Amino acid sequence: MSIKLEKVVQTFYENLEKGKITAKRCTKCGAVEFPPVYACNSCGCWDMEWIEISGKAKMHSIVMPAALSSKPEYKALGKYAYGEVEIEEGARLNAVVRGITKKKRKEILEKGLLPVPCHASIYQRDGYKTVVFDLDEE
Numbered sequence: 001m002s003i004k005l006e007k008v009v010q011t012f013y014e015n016l017e018k019g020k021i022t023a024k025r026c027t028k029c030g031a032v033e034f035p036p037v038y039a040c041n042s043c044g045c046w047d048m049e050w051i052e053i054s055g056k057a058k059m060h061s062i063v064m065p066a067a068l069s070s071k072p073e074y075k076a077l078g079k080y081a082y083g084e085v086e087i088e089e090g091a092r093l094n095a096v097v098r099g100i101t102k103k104k105r106k107e108i109l110e111k112g113l114l115p116v117p118c119h120a121s122i123y124q125r126d127g128y129k130t131v132v133f134d135l136d137e138e
């Protein structure tokens with residue numbers, strides 16, 4: 001099981017190198033898992049297929065990173081926050097969302113704008129690519 005899970009993770013990163021953000025879709029119930037997992041969390045089915053996601057997403061909650069705990073490697077991201085993100089295909093995850101300042105967060109919360117639209121981007125880290133989200137420009 002763990003070896004197969006590693007294979008899933010490996011394919012996910014290989015797809016990122018090709019510029020594709022991929023998720024796994026259950027062939028039985030249609031649930032989409034992102035980040036991809038080996039078996040469907042909704043029905044337990046192991047028959048999952050790769051799909052490319054549109055990148056469209058909504059941010060449901062905003063948590064500012066604590067100044068002391070923010071890792072140096074995240075400095076390159078610029079202004080960002082953590083939040084619960086729901087991709088268009090239906091999966092929810094906790095992700096890094098760029099373009100959020102404390103002021104922006106306050107504005108979003110005061111105006112009751114949640115969930116706010118955002119989109120997935122491929123981000124180059126040291127030696128590998130990962131997925132972050134960017135707040136959509138108004």
Ligand SMILES: [Zn+2]
Nearest residue numbers: 026029040043
């Ligand atoms: Zn399923």
